[in-house]
Amino acid sequence: MSMKNVLPALAMTAALLASGFLMASQASAAGLSAQVAMPKSYKGKHMPAGGWTDAKMLARGKEVYTGKVNKKVKCAKCHGVKGKPKAKGARDFRKAANVQKFSDTYWFYRISEGVPKTLMKGWKGKISEDDIWAVMAYENTFSHGGKAAEPDKSKWEAPKFK
Numbered sequence: 001m002s003m004k005n006v007l008p009a010l011a012m013t014a015a016l017l018a019s020g021f022l023m024a025s026q027a028s029a030a031g032l033s034a035q036v037a038m039p040k041s042y043k044g045k046h047m048p049a050g051g052w053t054d055a056k057m058l059a060r061g062k063e064v065y066t067g068k069v070n071k072k073v074k075c076a077k078c079h080g081v082k083g084k085p086k087a088k089g090a091r092d093f094r095k096a097a098n099v100q101k102f103s104d105t106y107w108f109y110r111i112s113e114g115v116p117k118t119l120m121k122g123w124k125g126k127i128s129e130d131d132i133w134a135v136m137a138y139e140n141t142f143s144h145g146g147k148a149a150e151p152d153k154s155k156w157e158a159p160k161f162k
């Protein structure tokens with residue numbers, strides 16, 4: 001290849017690589033990243049018995065989700081009133097594939113601690129533990145046609161601890 005042809009060829013390669021990276025990052029935004037190990041303090045954290053379908057908890061969860069409990073914690077702003085994502089990088093909570101891998105422990109951990117370097121902050125300290133369970137029960141309805149439901153635990157990934 002002559003010197004004259006090298007530069008355009010390099011530019012082409014760079015463009016192809018860039019588009020490949022773009023596609024890769026879009027794919028990861030659509031799917032769910034691999035679960036990370038949680039601090040041991042999260043071991044044994046579980047949804048209170050009957051919580052997923054408890055009417056009072058679901059009502060409270062909706063209040064948390066829509067920012068009525070703490071206006072600085074408004075999940076709906078980024079995750080959409082009915083789970084249809086609004087913020088860049090937020091996943092569609094209406095799709096079971098995006099949420100069914102979450103064990104109650106992992107879900108609780110993510111909401112408490114957030115996802116580093118994303119818009120998803122850790123919300124512990126801003127809402128109580130009880131309210132985190134409540135908002136989880138509420139969010140779970142999005143992937144169950146808007147109805148209260150017990151998640152299918154057989155789909156849960158086993159939680160990992162560090």
Ligand code: HEC
Nearest residue numbers: 073074075078087088089090110111115118119120123135
């Ligand atoms: C300012 C925007 C914003 C707000 C407010 C917000 N989230 Fe998120 N949330 C995100 C984004 C963006 C992600 C995706 C992070 C990533 O890349 O994994 C996310 C991810 C999640 C996840 C999945 C975690 C994972 O591993 O991907 C859950 C569950 C979640 N949010 C629940 C909530 C709940 C519950 C609230 C309210 C208490 C809330 N979020 C408030 C932006 C937000």
